[in-house]
Amino acid sequence: GEDVEQSLFLSVREGDSSVINCTYTDSSSTYLYWYKQEPGAGLQLLTYIFSNMDMKQDQRLTVLLNKKDKHLSLRIADTQTGDSAIYFCAVITTSGTYKYIFGTGTRLKVLA
Amino acid sequence: NAGVTQTPKFQVLKTGQSMTLQCAQDMNHNSMYWYRQDPGMGLRLIYYSASEGTTDKGEVPNGYNVSRLNKREFSLRLESAAPSQTSVYFCASSEAGHNQPQHFGDGTRLSIL
Numbered sequence: 001g002e003d004v005e006q007s008l009f010l011s012v013r014e015g016d017s018s019v020i021n022c023t024y025t026d027s028s029s030t031y032l033y034w035y036k037q038e039p040g041a042g043l044q045l046l047t048y049i050f051s052n053m054d055m056k057q058d059q060r061l062t063v064l065l066n067k068k069d070k071h072l073s074l075r076i077a078d079t080q081t082g083d084s085a086i087y088f089c090a091v092i093t094t095s096g097t098y099k100y101i102f103g104t105g106t107r108l109k110v111l112a
Numbered sequence: 113n114a115g116v117t118q119t120p121k122f123q124v125l126k127t128g129q130s131m132t133l134q135c136a137q138d139m140n141h142n143s144m145y146w147y148r149q150d151p152g153m154g155l156r157l158i159y160y161s162a163s164e165g166t167t168d169k170g171e172v173p174n175g176y177n178v179s180r181l182n183k184r185e186f187s188l189r190l191e192s193a194a195p196s197q198t199s200v201y202f203c204a205s206s207e208a209g210h211n212q213p214q215h216f217g218d219g220t221r222l223s224i225l
Contacts, residue, residue: 008152031211042116042202042216043155088154092211100145100214102155 004091004103011109018079020106022072022089032065033090034074037105043088046074076108084110114138118203118217125193125224133188133220135203141215142208144186145170146178148199149219155202161186163208193224 003025012018024032030051035043049056049063049072056063062075072089089103119134137144142163147155147170157170161180175197177189186205190197200221204214 004154033213040218042204042218043214044216045213048213100157102147104152104154 004089004101006087006089006103006106008104009107009109011111012079013111014079014081016079018076018083018108018110020074020076020087020089020108022074022103024070024072024089024091024101024103026091026093026101028093031092032063032072033092034061034063035088035090035102037086037088039085046087079108079110081110081112084108116203116205116215116217118201118220120220121218122221123223125190125222127194127224129193131190131193131222133190133201133203133222134185135187135217136185137203137205137215138184139205139215140183141205142183143206143212144180145204145206145214146176146186146188147202147204148172148197149202150199158188158201195224198222198224 006022033048034046036046037043047058047061049065060077064073086105086107088105091101093099116137145160146158149155156172158172158176159170159178161167164183167178179187200219202219203217206212206214
């Protein structure tokens with residue numbers, strides 16, 4: 001079945017860039033999302049990219065998509081302590097039944 | 113700006129007890145979802161409702177039932193709670209269409225003893 005994987009933890013220093021990676025297996029994924037979850041809260045949509053794009057930039061956020069390798073990344077420039085959270089990638093697959101599949105989440109810790 | 117509201121926020125149950133988790137959205141969304149979040153496993157879809165009057169099973173539906181009461185409300189019921197159902201439960205909603213982003217509530221933290 002479809003699978004979406006992320007590394008569990010990432011630690012960076014304040015002011016550095018963070019890169020969170022995501023790999024997926026289903027080549028029919030047409031929309032790919034990044035969500036942020038702060039402690040005690042639900043997921044909030046951060047940004048998204050369509051499968052016909054290679055890159056999308058949104059202020060401090062850059063999303064890169066390598067369709068050949070089925071690899072998605074989220075880069076946060078000038079990482080701040082407020083960026084500490086769990087980040088989830090999510091892909092929508094349309095092969096057969098519609099499915100919205102979340103990755104396992106990456107816990108980002110920003111050190112002051 | 114309520115968005116998606118879940119009640120209760122916390123609950124402790126004994127094995128075998130029943131409970132209904134409530135979810136309401138005020139964004140006039142057609143689609144609603146129930147997920148459970150467990151450490152290291154991301155979010156797993158329990159049930160979803162593409163539109164009022166329809167419900168479908170997700171990845172992990174066993175032990176749960178749902179009711180789409182109206183366009184705003186989508187409830188999740190545990191008929192006989194088991195310790196394996198200890199989890200954080202999230203409700204989400206989205207506009208119609210498979211490519212739409214989902215809007216989440218703040219979750220219900222449920223412990224089954």
